[in-house]
Every structure is written in structure tokens, then in C-alpha cells.
Amino acid sequence: MGITERKEREKELKRAMILEEAQKLILEKGLDCLNMDEVAERAEVSKGSLYLYFNNKTDLVLGICHKASAMMNAMTTKVLTENLSGLEMVYQIGINYLTFASEHPEFFRAMRFLENYKDTDQAKNSNYLGLCAQNRQEGFRVMVRAIQIGMQDGSINNTYDPNELAILLWATSHGVVNTAYMHQNTEHFKLLDHLGIDMETMFKSYMKLIGCGIQSESNKNSDSQSFSETHSPNTRSVLTENNDA
Template identity: 70%
Template sequence: MGILERKEREKAQKRASIIESAEALILEKGLDQLNMDQVAERSEISKGTVYLYFKNKTDLVLAICDKASTLMNEKTSKVLTQNITGLQMVYQMGINFIEFVSEHPEYNRAIRFMDNFRNTEQVLTSEYMGACIQNRQESFRAMVRAIQIGMQDGSINDTYDPNQLALLLWATSHGVKDVAYMHQNADHFNLLDNLGIDLTTMFKGYMKLIGEGIKGTNKTNGDFESFFETQIQLERSERPD
């Protein structure tokens, strides 16, 4: 019975197409201007059909968050397989995070929106919410793992509690991201432009500050600066566009 399978596939495609329409609209006009009539129009279906695929607007935004956090999570988890020190893994996760937000402003907006949701009925009954939480927790555990590896190879100071340190890195990196990409959401209070500091400088400064605070006894790791330059060169040689 291949018909059922075909139907399933078509359903998934339509669902994905609605999500893509919503993403494009978020990119163009911002999330606060997202409008279900427009999502329907851009997907070339009626409004009612949108509601066959997503329970409500919140559900649709959470589906985008799910997609975003899955993508981010894959990138983060992959870092653990690289043959580098724990500290360098932490650096690499930071680079990935900043790149992700830079490449996908619409995902950043969706996730910021999600973090402002209160636990309403709509949020609690969305099947996507659980997936988002799982993805985040997995990324967080990858961070803890990188820290543990770093403590074993001597690149990270092992007097910290790995969970607590991961929590601090998570929190501070999100703060840096929010300030660095404030212009993606709002231009008021654009500290970076006001101070004439560019994104890379800020990010390097953050890594240096954090690096100083967490560095272990093994001094052969090199600092973030040199690691960063190597990575950038690697990427340029991989994608010479």
C-alpha cells in the first residue's frame, strides 16, 4: 500500500512548505508582523488548511523553533567528535553558535519569541515544545561533556563544577549573542554601533575573557585568538565562495 506512504510524504512536504513561508515572512517583516492570512497566501493554500497542519500560530512558531534547535543541536553535538582539546571544543561551539545566529536571523527571532512565551495552554499542548526542550538539553549536555573532556586533558580548570560552568557559558554566550545581534530585532540601543566595536572583536573579547577564567594548567592549548584564526582559514579553504 504505497498510497498511504505517498500521502504521508505529501503531508510532510506541505507542512514543510508552510514553515518555509512563515520563515520567509519572519525574515522579511519580523515575527510581530507575522500574519496567518499571509502565511496561507504565500503557501498557496487557504487559511483553513494552515490550521489543519498547525493547531495555532504559536504551534507554527514552535515548529520553526524545533527545526532551528535541531539544526543547532546537530552542529553542537558534532563538535564532540573532533580531535581537539575540551577548551577548543568550547571555543568551537561558541563559533558555531554565533555563525548560526548570523546565518539565520529568522530562527533567532523565533527562539527569542519562544523564550518570552508564558506557559499557556497553547504552549503546553504543542507537540513541538517538547522537541525544542529536548534539543536544547542535548546541546547543553554536549557543552557539559566538552567541559569534562577539557578538565581531563588539562585545558580547562577542574576546580569548577562542570554543570555550573556549562550553565554560565550558556548564559553568558546567549547574552553576548543578544547584544551582538540586537539589530536583528531592534535598532534602538545598538551598543556595538554606538561604541564602534565590530562583532568579531566583541566575540573574540568574550572568548578571551571566558578563556582566562576557565583555562586549566595545561598551557599548550594556545589561546582563542590563534584557534579562531585557524578555524576561519579552514572554513575559507573548505568553502571558497
């Protein structure tokens, strides 16, 4: 009697399909204009049905966040399996985050939304909130692991506490990606007129800046320069102008 299982599967599939459509809508019109009637129409279900699959609008957006965090995690975890030094892994994790933000702005928007609405009752009643938190913690653990690897292989200064260092790298890289994203996508954000910033260049400078602080002495002497120069990650630059820098 696999009927209940089949139904469960079908329900999950439909949920995914609705999320897909909502995602497209965000990409087209922006998260601010996301409208449940429209989502229902696009997904070819009635409004009532839509609310059978998602508790409320916040739940739906969190569903998208969950997809985003799962995707991020897959990318991040993969880095650990590559043949890289710990320091290079840390770099690659950052680049992945950057790539993700520029290739999936709708996911990035959704995650920024989440940051603002985490504390509402609606968010707290969503199953997705916990799943997102889990994914975030898992991603963070990968970062810690990369740092530990770096401390063992001698590429990262082992006088730090790995957890503390991971939090700082997490926090600062989020800040950098966020600022770069804002500069690119938000009309009224420019910190400095005529200063074009592309995400990739900015991230490289960032890695160079903190590289000094996290590298081991031996690593600094051997290839500190190459650290910020040799890598050419497959991140496409999204910026149009770049007068400065």
C-alpha cells in the same frame, strides 16, 4: 498497504513547505508582521488547511524554532567529532552559535519569541515545545561533554563541576550573542553611541575574558594567548561600522 505511510510522508512534507514559506515571510517582514492569511496565501493553501497543519500561530512559530534548534544541534554535536581539545570545543560551540545567529536572523528572532511565549497555553499545547526542549537539553549535554573532555585532556580547569560550568558558559554566551545581535539589529539599543561592535570581535573578547577562569594552569602557561588569536572561524561579520575597539 503503504498508503497511510505515503500520506503521512506527504503531510510532513507539506508541513515543512509551509514552515519554509513562513520562515521566508519572517525574513522579509519581520516576525511582528507575520500574518496567518499571508502564510496561507504564500504556501498556496487555504486558511482552513493551514490550521489543519498547525494548531495555531504559536504552534507554527514553534515549528520554526524546532527547525532552528535541530540545526543548532547538528552543528554543536559535530564539534565533538573534531580533533580538538575540550577547551577548543567549547570555543567552537560558542562560535557556531554566533554564526548561526548572524546567518539565520529569522531563526534567532523566532527563538527569542519563543522565550517570551513559552508559558502561554498555546505554546504548551504545541508538540514542538517539547521537541525544542529536548533539542536544547541535547545541546547542553554536548557542552557538558566538551567540558569533561577538556578536564580529561588537561585543557580545562577540573576544579569545577562540569554541569555548573556548562550552565554558566551557556548563559554567558547567550548573553553575549544576544547583546551583540541587539546592537546590530535594533535601532534603539546602543549602550554607547559611536561604539561599533561586531559579533565576532565581541565573542573573541568574551572567550578571552572567561578563558582565564576556565583554563587549567598548564594551558594558561602554554598557549593562553593563542587561544583567542589563532582561531579564525568562518563567521562573516555583519556589522557596518566599527569606530571603536
